[in-house]
Amino acid sequence: MSGPGDVLELIRQGRASTRGQVLEVTGLSRMTVAQRIDALLTAGLVVEGPAAASTGGRRPRRLRFNVGHALVLAATVDTTHTQVALTDLAGRTVAEHHLDVAVADGPSSTLDAIGACARRLVEQGDLGDRSLCGIGISVPGPVDPGTGRPSQPPIMPGWDGYPVRDAVSRDLGCPVVLDNDVNVLAVGEQHAGVARNARDFLYVKIGTGIGCGIVVGGRVYRGVAGTAGDIGHIKLDDYGPACACGEVGCLEAYFGGAALARDALTLARSGRSNMLAATLEERGRLTASDVGGAAAAGDFAAANLVREGGRRLGHVIASLVSFLNPGMVVIGGGVSRLGHPLLAEVRSSVYRRSLPLATGNLPIVLSELGDLAGVTGAAWSATDHTFN
């Protein structure tokens, strides 16, 4: 019913700090507790501190989670770039690097670049005798948690079924956990961001793709095939715009980063937005963040794009809130930089369309960690995976 990871979790969370407390909280046998704590001490994950106050008899030694004992490598592979970081066991970044490889480069080049970067970071870093004890990697597509391979990802050519986990583990000699980017972002916010006290929440990422991390009872829920949270391809209209997945009318085809860039181009070329036309002429291309910039500067057409997209996203989130009754909704990802006008639109949709009882105490907030959520979450996932 429980393993050494559960005992570590108790100590890490401060719910137990002596052997006696672990015994009491878990109801495990004295021998089992002794074995599990010995394993954690041997691994260096837990250290014994000074003796605690006695409750009669021998004074118990305090147990403390040793965040600095080892290092974790976190890598987030995205559609535009790859971020690699060394962190301590609490997910705090010790050193980091941005790589110019992305999913389109294929698994082999991308993972080679991550491996080389990891070795460089370890060599350059002043790590003392700390070694790499685990690796967490995220990719923007579904992952089979059993095999650690991407599973039919729609926007990752060449990655389907590639043994990412085993390849990196062989290369760097560490246990590796591979997960979907939104799950990892949710884990990051849960441990170090705005969702710190939430056990049940949704993390909605709006970037190139749109996806949702689902945290239920404190754990990421992945569904039976690892595809849970795939809200980007919820179909809003049978006759809507074409989507990268091959279908039409998906939420992502309306409000993903690529869709916003496409609509911005139309506004610029059709003369409906002078501001976007000027940016297009200056830089030769338009991105989702140009829409945000123009909207913030008062461009009506751009602001309308944000409002319409936010309304569509809000309709989908309203359905999910009615369905799952979460305790919090966190909005993150590149497009979330559209900021408060987007948030206002989403909030208005959700608060108007969902059952009052489900929205009564429901905060809908922007991600707190922003770009840091990915590596923080990947690092936490790696620690959890390594010691469970």
Add this chain to the structure above:
Amino acid sequence: MSGPGDVLELIRQGRASTRGQVLEVTGLSRMTVAQRIDALLTAGLVVEGPAAASTGGRRPRRLRFNVGHALVLAATVDTTHTQVALTDLAGRTVAEHHLDVAVADGPSSTLDAIGACARRLVEQGDLGDRSLCGIGISVPGPVDPGTGRPSQPPIMPGWDGYPVRDAVSRDLGCPVVLDNDVNVLAVGEQHAGVARNARDFLYVKIGTGIGCGIVVGGRVYRGVAGTAGDIGHIKLDDYGPACACGEVGCLEAYFGGAALARDALTLARSGRSNMLAATLEERGRLTASDVGGAAAAGDFAAANLVREGGRRLGHVIASLVSFLNPGMVVIGGGVSRLGHPLLAEVRSSVYRRSLPLATGNLPIVLSELGDLAGVTGAAWSATDHTFN
């Protein structure tokens, strides 16, 4: 981390049938296991059978869940009637009765009728020395699990905040658990119906109302305010038909039992369905099941109603499947008697609109227990609640 209920669950599921196996599976201390099994033996929930084969040393005694030791009362309060059943500890009906009270009669009359019926069933039954050990009640609206009271139910006038759990518990002298009807239906299918081997599934009830029971990792997920699964009020159209909840365009306003009856009346009166017009003339009213009958007998307009409703329901289920990636979808409730034409429409929507990876191994099936699912589920909930 675990209680006597977990040990009971292991024995009930056949995962452990000796003290040694309980020790092994749980990792609990010998003393804890001994205490918990003693408690279960004293309560009569577990009996010791003949000695099992020895693995060296004293031959261990087999432990067996004693389904016949006590009785459970299950009551499902619906919008049209109330069903009351006495069952054994495995949810199998020993005696049952249908009452002519329903939610519209208000909590006091309904609960009095349930209490009187329970006493009658116990007195009339040949129960030997078996006593009532727990009561499970379901209502068609959200319930606050903490207080055992209905919580802002939209179609239950007078029930909001009524102390159902405490009132019945005082009346009948037993622990009572109150839950939403769809959760209880899901529990029924999970223990004795079509979802027996599923740990992650959705139970979609289409009756007067439309709701969804969400089972995640083997347990019903209720959300932070107990409203999870409220899919009947997902809004499909800002300008759709009026709903009983006060909003417009809800799924329920298109395809709940009342909506189907309303549309059937329109078809009959406008001359578009001779078959429904004849039924209306004969009986003076039309129900959702008349639509099913007419559709099955070849009435085009009625069949079209089933198709359209199934398509709308299918769109919502397709979104939920993309979102949660469940292992099975079970369709039940009165309107589900429209049967295979409805199922075909839902399947077609879901298989066409959801991600292939999420639908690859996804059975979408009709409820196996039908009317029995409610009392079976309420009885299982009561047993779980009583011994946890």
